[in-house]
Amino acid sequence: MSEIAVQLENVTRRFGITPAVRDLSLHIRRGDAVSLVGHSGCGKSTLLRMIAGVEIPESGRIFLEGREVASSATFVEPEARGVGFVFQDYALFPHLTVRDNILFGLKRHPKGEAAALAEEMISKVGIEHLTHRYPHTLSGGEQQRVALARALAPRPSIVLMDEPFSNLDQGLRGKIRSDTLNLLRVLGTTVIIVTHDPQEALSVGDQVVLMRAGEIVQSGSAYDLHDRPTNAYAAEFFCASSKVPGIYRGGWIETAIGNFAYTLDRPPTSSVTVYIRPHAVALSPGSGIRARIENRVLHGEFEQITLKVDGLGVPLKTRALERLPADAENIEISILPERLLAF
Numbered sequence: 144m145s146e147i148a149v150q151l152e153n154v155t156r157r158f159g160i161t162p163a164v165r166d167l168s169l170h171i172r173r174g175d176a177v178s179l180v181g182h183s184g185c186g187k188s189t190l191l192r193m194i195a196g197v198e199i200p201e202s203g204r205i206f207l208e209g210r211e212v213a214s215s216a217t218f219v220e221p222e223a224r225g226v227g228f229v230f231q232d233y234a235l236f237p238h239l240t241v242r243d244n245i246l247f248g249l250k251r252h253p254k255g256e257a258a259a260l261a262e263e264m265i266s267k268v269g270i271e272h273l274t275h276r277y278p279h280t281l282s283g284g285e286q287q288r289v290a291l292a293r294a295l296a297p298r299p300s301i302v303l304m305d306e307p308f309s310n311l312d313q314g315l316r317g318k319i320r321s322d323t324l325n326l327l328r329v330l331g332t333t334v335i336i337v338t339h340d341p342q343e344a345l346s347v348g349d350q351v352v353l354m355r356a357g358e359i360v361q362s363g364s365a366y367d368l369h370d371r372p373t374n375a376y377a378a379e380f381f382c383a384s385s386k387v388p389g390i391y392r393g394g395w396i397e398t399a400i401g402n403f404a405y406t407l408d409r410p411p412t413s414s415v416t417v418y419i420r421p422h423a424v425a426l427s428p429g430s431g432i433r434a435r436i437e438n439r440v441l442h443g444e445f446e447q448i449t450l451k452v453d454g455l456g457v458p459l460k461t462r463a464l465e466r467l468p469a470d471a472e473n474i475e476i477s478i479l480p481e482r483l484l485a486f
């Protein structure tokens with residue numbers, strides 16, 4: 144069996160003249176959990192739907208588990224692709240009980256085998272107590288688990304999930320997300336999860352794929368995308384920054400808040416923008432960089448502090464784990480050059 148579960152080669156799909164997905168190539172390893180993230184309209188759902196087979200690429204080729212399923216010469220129907228799908232609204236059949244919803248996806252199996260597969264997944268997902276209920280009597284979290292059991296019951300090797308946790312409230316979302324991912328990992332299922340939430344994308348993925356206007360902006364580990372973005376768009380998408388103008392001097396950058404060691408593939412004296420993220424600003428008494436506290440927001444464990452530094456056109460933000468005195472007005476800070484980004 145191929146090590147690559149999903150392979151897209153130069154896939155394009157247009158609606159009218161604008162491509163929803165543009166000449167996109169992507170490889171996903173077997174068993175990985177991949178998050179597909181980007182702002183509304185960037186083409187995430189269209190990409191997922193082409194992998195599922197409910198949308199047809201205009202050009203390019205799609206392979207699942209090494210088998211060509213879509214190209215100019217081939218089209219494999221969705222039911223024959225071995226792919227499970229979980230929709231944002233769960234799409235459960237209202238007139239069927241939970242058990243019958245799960246059995247519905249097993250129609251191609253002999254009756255006894257279908258019943259056994261359904262029971263196995265009902266127990267793995269932990270919904271034994273719900274099997275006789277109808278969807279409208281279930282909470283959002285319960286419906287999500289039924290939809291997951293229905294998608295997984297036929298044991299697809301690949302599961303596609305379109306915003307699967309977005310209808311759950313914040314408290315439940317983290318728990319259901321980690322339960323779902325743990326189960327998929329135990330089963331060895333490859334999963335692609337579409338989300339527009341940057342934090343969710345980072346927490347889900349073995350691989351994070353950031354899209355914009357039908358193209359991949361950057362793809363890699365969550366650490367790559369958050370800590371080592373290769374362009375300004377990715378840097379901004381995953382973390383709000385204070386943007387400060389600077390001059391690249393070859394090996395270092397000159398800014399209004401100091402000079403920082405930095406290597407860029409640019410000629411010296413180029414203008415650059417330095418992205419100062421909250422974790423690049425440290426409270427450090429005695430540093431000599433004085434900052435006025437403009438705002439404090441307590442987030443429980445940490446406090447978000449907005450700071451104004453003389454000579455700097457934009458405020459800086461930092462996160463303090465230590466509590467500052469309630470009446471603190473000024474503090475001294477330092478900038479951690481290894482945490483700066485410049486483009």
Ligand SMILES: Nc1ncnc2c1ncn2[C@@H]1O[C@H](COP(=O)(O)OP(=O)(O)OP(=O)(O)O)[C@@H](O)[C@H]1O
Pocket residue numbers: 158162163181182183184185186187188189190339
């Ligand atoms: N059936 C369709 N007919 C016409 N245009 C479409 C169709 N489906 C998608 N589009 C357009 O293609 C682009 C990409 O849409 P898509 O739904 O893939 O984006 P998305 O990233 O999933 O967005 P969202 O997060 O809002 O669901 C959008 O501009 C959308 O308006």
